[in-house]
Amino acid sequence: MVTIFVPDIPEFEPLIAGARKTGGCTVVKPLKGYWQLEAEQELCFHRKDLGLGPALWNSALMGGFRGEIVEYDRNVLRIAEGG
Amino acid sequence: MDNTLTLNGVHHSARPTWKLKETVEFYRDKMGLKLVHAVSARGWGPANHPDFLHFFFDNGAGGTIAFFYYLGDKQPEHLVHRPEYDSDAIHTAWKVDTRAQLEAWRARLENHGVAIMYQIEHEVIESIYFRDPNGYYLEIAFPLRGFLAIDSIDAAITLQAAIDEEARSVAKGETLTKIGPIWRAKGEYVAQLLQAAS
Structure with a gap:
Protein backbone atom coordinates (compact mmCIF):
# COMPACT_ATOMS: atom_id res chain seq x y z
CA MET A 1 0.00 0.00 0.00
CA VAL A 2 1.20 3.50 -0.91
CA THR A 3 -0.22 6.53 0.89
CA ILE A 4 0.35 10.25 0.50
CA PHE A 5 -1.01 12.41 3.29
CA VAL A 6 -2.08 15.84 2.06
CA PRO A 7 -2.91 18.64 4.48
CA ASP A 8 -6.40 19.99 3.84
CA ILE A 9 -5.30 23.45 2.73
CA PRO A 10 -6.48 25.38 -0.33
CA GLU A 11 -3.20 25.35 -2.26
CA PHE A 12 -3.28 21.55 -2.49
CA GLU A 13 -6.75 21.44 -4.05
CA PRO A 14 -5.20 20.87 -7.52
CA LEU A 15 -3.34 17.84 -6.16
CA ILE A 16 -6.56 16.39 -4.75
CA ALA A 17 -8.44 17.14 -7.98
CA GLY A 18 -5.66 15.47 -9.97
CA ALA A 19 -5.68 12.44 -7.70
CA ARG A 20 -9.43 11.99 -8.29
CA LYS A 21 -8.71 11.70 -12.02
CA THR A 22 -5.84 9.28 -11.54
CA GLY A 23 -6.68 5.66 -12.15
CA GLY A 24 -5.94 3.31 -9.27
CA CYS A 25 -5.80 6.17 -6.75
CA THR A 26 -8.28 6.25 -3.90
CA VAL A 27 -8.94 9.66 -2.37
CA VAL A 28 -9.98 9.47 1.27
CA LYS A 29 -11.69 12.59 2.61
CA PRO A 30 -9.91 14.58 5.34
CA LEU A 31 -9.50 13.03 8.73
CA LYS A 32 -7.80 15.19 11.35
CA GLY A 33 -6.98 17.65 8.59
CA TYR A 34 -5.30 15.21 6.18
CA TRP A 35 -6.51 13.84 2.87
CA GLN A 36 -5.17 10.38 2.08
CA LEU A 37 -4.23 9.40 -1.47
CA GLU A 38 -3.90 5.64 -1.62
CA ALA A 39 -2.92 2.99 -4.12
CA GLU A 40 -2.06 -0.68 -3.88
CA GLN A 41 1.18 -0.55 -5.86
CA GLU A 42 2.06 2.92 -7.07
CA LEU A 43 1.00 6.56 -7.17
CA CYS A 44 2.14 8.69 -10.09
CA PHE A 45 1.45 12.37 -10.76
CA HIS A 46 2.53 14.73 -13.53
CA ARG A 47 3.13 18.33 -12.55
CA LYS A 48 1.68 19.85 -15.69
CA ASP A 49 -1.51 17.81 -15.33
CA LEU A 50 -1.93 19.15 -11.81
CA GLY A 51 -1.09 22.71 -12.78
CA LEU A 52 1.25 23.10 -9.80
CA GLY A 53 3.97 25.74 -9.83
CA PRO A 54 7.47 24.90 -8.58
CA ALA A 55 6.83 25.90 -4.94
CA LEU A 56 3.91 23.52 -4.48
CA TRP A 57 5.29 20.77 -6.72
CA ASN A 58 8.42 20.62 -4.59
CA SER A 59 6.39 20.42 -1.39
CA ALA A 60 3.76 18.01 -2.69
CA LEU A 61 4.82 15.39 -0.12
CA MET A 62 5.02 17.79 2.80
CA GLY A 63 2.16 16.00 4.57
CA GLY A 64 4.20 12.82 4.71
CA PHE A 65 3.94 9.54 2.82
CA ARG A 66 4.24 5.78 3.12
CA GLY A 67 6.12 4.01 0.37
CA GLU A 68 9.27 4.73 -1.56
CA ILE A 69 10.00 7.65 -3.86
CA VAL A 70 11.19 6.05 -7.11
CA GLU A 71 10.95 9.15 -9.31
CA TYR A 72 10.64 12.83 -8.43
CA ASP A 73 11.91 15.20 -11.08
CA ARG A 74 10.57 18.43 -12.52
CA ASN A 75 7.49 16.82 -13.97
CA VAL A 76 6.94 13.34 -12.56
CA LEU A 77 6.34 12.13 -9.02
CA ARG A 78 6.17 8.37 -8.58
CA ILE A 79 5.90 6.57 -5.28
CA ALA A 80 5.89 2.81 -5.11
CA GLU A 81 5.23 0.32 -2.37
CA GLY A 82 8.20 -0.38 -0.14
CA GLY A 83 10.74 1.67 1.68
CA MET B 1 3.55 27.92 31.49
CA ASP B 2 1.84 31.29 31.21
CA ASN B 3 -0.01 31.06 27.89
CA THR B 4 -1.39 34.56 28.27
CA LEU B 5 2.06 36.06 27.75
CA THR B 6 2.18 37.37 24.19
CA LEU B 7 4.17 39.75 22.03
CA ASN B 8 2.47 42.64 20.32
CA GLY B 9 4.19 42.96 16.96
CA VAL B 10 7.64 44.31 16.10
CA HIS B 11 9.03 47.52 17.59
CA HIS B 12 12.06 47.46 15.31
CA SER B 13 14.31 45.14 13.43
CA ALA B 14 17.82 46.48 12.95
CA ARG B 15 20.81 45.96 10.70
CA PRO B 16 24.13 47.70 10.20
CA THR B 17 24.81 49.88 7.21
CA TRP B 18 27.98 51.33 5.77
CA LYS B 19 26.03 53.42 3.23
CA LEU B 20 24.40 56.20 5.22
CA LYS B 21 23.19 58.51 2.44
CA GLU B 22 22.05 55.73 0.13
CA THR B 23 20.17 53.96 2.90
CA VAL B 24 18.34 57.10 4.02
CA GLU B 25 17.44 57.95 0.44
CA PHE B 26 16.22 54.44 -0.27
CA TYR B 27 13.93 53.97 2.71
CA ARG B 28 12.80 57.60 3.10
CA ASP B 29 12.55 58.71 -0.51
CA LYS B 30 12.24 55.68 -2.76
CA MET B 31 10.09 53.60 -0.42
CA GLY B 32 8.51 56.67 1.17
CA LEU B 33 8.76 55.41 4.75
CA LYS B 34 8.62 58.12 7.39
CA LEU B 35 11.84 58.70 9.30
CA VAL B 36 10.50 58.66 12.85
CA HIS B 37 13.54 58.63 15.11
CA ALA B 38 17.31 58.93 15.08
CA VAL B 39 19.76 58.45 17.90
CA SER B 40 23.21 60.06 17.53
CA ALA B 41 25.66 59.15 20.21
CA ARG B 42 29.23 58.78 21.26
CA GLY B 43 30.34 55.23 21.46
CA TRP B 44 29.60 53.62 24.80
CA GLY B 45 29.52 50.17 26.27
CA PRO B 46 32.29 48.12 24.68
CA ALA B 47 35.55 50.08 24.67
CA ASN B 48 35.91 49.75 20.91
CA HIS B 49 32.35 50.88 20.10
CA PRO B 50 32.48 53.75 17.58
CA ASP B 51 30.35 56.87 17.69
CA PHE B 52 27.15 56.03 15.86
CA LEU B 53 23.79 56.87 14.38
CA HIS B 54 20.76 54.64 14.94
CA PHE B 55 17.76 55.61 12.83
CA PHE B 56 14.26 54.26 12.41
CA PHE B 57 11.73 54.23 9.58
CA ASP B 58 8.02 53.55 10.13
CA ASN B 59 7.13 50.27 8.39
CA GLY B 60 3.52 50.16 9.48
CA ALA B 61 1.46 48.67 12.29
CA GLY B 62 3.50 50.60 14.86
CA GLY B 63 6.76 48.95 13.86
CA THR B 64 9.99 50.27 12.41
CA ILE B 65 12.96 49.11 10.41
CA ALA B 66 16.16 50.52 11.87
CA PHE B 67 19.81 50.87 10.96
CA PHE B 68 23.07 51.45 12.76
CA TYR B 69 25.76 53.56 11.09
CA TYR B 70 29.13 53.49 12.82
CA LEU B 71 31.30 56.52 12.11
CA GLY B 72 34.68 55.68 10.65
CA ASP B 73 33.97 51.97 10.88
CA LYS B 74 35.23 49.77 8.08
CA GLN B 75 32.74 47.14 6.96
CA PRO B 76 34.06 43.74 8.01
CA GLU B 77 34.11 41.11 5.32
CA HIS B 78 31.73 38.80 7.18
CA LEU B 79 29.02 41.49 7.16
CA VAL B 80 29.16 42.16 3.43
CA HIS B 81 25.82 40.83 2.25
CA ARG B 82 26.28 38.04 -0.26
CA PRO B 83 23.34 37.62 -2.65
CA GLU B 84 23.01 33.91 -2.03
CA TYR B 85 20.20 31.78 -0.64
CA ASP B 86 21.60 31.41 2.86
CA SER B 87 22.42 35.07 3.32
CA ASP B 88 19.12 36.08 1.76
CA ALA B 89 17.35 33.96 4.37
CA ILE B 90 17.89 37.01 6.55
CA HIS B 91 15.29 39.32 5.14
CA THR B 92 12.28 41.46 5.94
CA ALA B 93 8.90 40.63 4.41
CA TRP B 94 6.37 43.40 4.80
CA LYS B 95 2.65 42.76 4.50
CA VAL B 96 0.06 44.51 2.37
CA ASP B 97 -3.61 43.61 2.37
CA THR B 98 -4.48 43.32 -1.31
CA ARG B 99 -2.96 42.37 -4.66
CA ALA B 100 -3.73 45.90 -5.87
CA GLN B 101 -1.55 47.28 -3.08
CA LEU B 102 1.22 44.85 -4.03
CA GLU B 103 1.01 46.02 -7.65
CA ALA B 104 1.06 49.65 -6.50
CA TRP B 105 4.24 48.99 -4.51
CA ARG B 106 5.81 47.32 -7.51
CA ALA B 107 4.99 50.33 -9.66
CA ARG B 108 6.31 52.78 -7.07
CA LEU B 109 9.59 50.96 -6.67
CA GLU B 110 10.09 50.55 -10.41
CA ASN B 111 9.34 54.24 -10.92
CA HIS B 112 12.16 54.97 -8.48
CA GLY B 113 14.56 52.72 -10.36
CA VAL B 114 14.41 49.82 -7.93
CA ALA B 115 14.66 46.52 -9.79
CA ILE B 116 11.98 43.98 -8.90
CA MET B 117 13.82 40.67 -9.00
CA TYR B 118 10.66 38.62 -9.29
CA GLN B 119 7.02 38.41 -8.33
CA ILE B 120 5.87 34.98 -7.26
CA GLU B 121 2.88 33.29 -5.70
CA HIS B 122 4.23 30.72 -3.25
CA GLU B 123 2.35 28.73 -0.63
CA VAL B 124 0.32 31.24 1.41
CA ILE B 125 1.56 34.54 -0.05
CA GLU B 126 2.29 36.39 -3.26
CA SER B 127 5.45 38.47 -3.08
CA ILE B 128 7.74 40.89 -4.83
CA TYR B 129 11.46 40.80 -4.04
CA PHE B 130 14.05 43.55 -4.31
CA ARG B 131 17.23 44.80 -2.65
CA ASP B 132 18.19 47.91 -0.74
CA PRO B 133 21.51 49.73 -1.35
CA ASN B 134 23.20 47.44 1.19
CA GLY B 135 22.20 44.41 -0.85
CA TYR B 136 19.74 43.35 1.85
CA TYR B 137 16.93 41.21 0.53
CA LEU B 138 13.46 42.73 0.90
CA GLU B 139 10.02 41.37 0.25
CA ILE B 140 6.52 42.77 0.17
CA ALA B 141 3.84 40.11 0.44
CA PHE B 142 0.11 39.88 0.05
CA PRO B 143 -1.33 36.97 2.08
CA LEU B 144 -3.45 34.69 -0.10
CA ARG B 145 -4.99 33.19 3.01
CA GLY B 146 -4.63 33.21 6.76
CA PHE B 147 -3.16 30.37 8.78
CA LEU B 148 -5.55 27.53 9.55
Missing part, protein backbone atom coordinates in the same frame (compact mmCIF):
# COMPACT_ATOMS: atom_id res chain seq x y z
CA ALA B 149 -5.66 25.18 12.52
CA ILE B 150 -4.24 22.38 10.35
CA ASP B 151 -1.24 24.56 9.43
CA SER B 152 -0.17 24.68 13.07
CA ILE B 153 -0.82 20.97 13.69
CA ASP B 154 1.02 20.04 10.49
CA ALA B 155 3.95 22.32 11.33
CA ALA B 156 4.42 20.63 14.71
CA ILE B 157 4.47 17.16 13.10
CA THR B 158 6.87 18.30 10.36
CA LEU B 159 9.38 19.70 12.80
CA GLN B 160 9.14 16.72 15.16
CA ALA B 161 9.76 14.40 12.22
CA ALA B 162 12.72 16.53 11.12
CA ILE B 163 14.26 16.66 14.60
CA ASP B 164 13.82 12.90 15.08
CA GLU B 165 15.12 12.01 11.62
CA GLU B 166 18.14 14.24 12.07
CA ALA B 167 18.88 12.59 15.43
CA ARG B 168 18.67 9.16 13.74
CA SER B 169 21.14 10.30 11.10
CA VAL B 170 23.54 11.71 13.69
CA ALA B 171 23.35 8.43 15.64
CA LYS B 172 24.42 6.60 12.48
CA GLY B 173 27.25 9.07 11.91
CA GLU B 174 25.51 10.44 8.84
CA THR B 175 24.34 13.87 7.73
CA LEU B 176 20.71 14.30 6.76
CA THR B 177 20.72 16.08 3.41
CA LYS B 178 17.41 15.10 1.83
CA ILE B 179 13.84 15.95 2.74
CA GLY B 180 12.52 12.53 1.65
CA PRO B 181 13.36 10.71 4.91
CA ILE B 182 11.65 13.47 6.89
CA TRP B 183 8.50 13.13 4.78
CA ARG B 184 8.57 9.38 5.29
CA ALA B 185 9.05 9.72 9.07
CA LYS B 186 6.25 12.24 9.08
CA GLY B 187 4.03 9.82 7.17
CA GLU B 188 4.32 7.39 10.07
CA TYR B 189 3.40 10.09 12.60
CA VAL B 190 0.40 11.21 10.56
CA ALA B 191 -0.67 7.58 10.10
CA GLN B 192 -0.58 7.15 13.89
CA LEU B 193 -2.63 10.31 14.34
CA LEU B 194 -5.26 9.09 11.89
CA GLN B 195 -5.31 5.60 13.33
CA ALA B 196 -5.99 7.02 16.80
CA ALA B 197 -8.82 9.09 15.37
CA SER B 198 -10.53 6.36 13.38
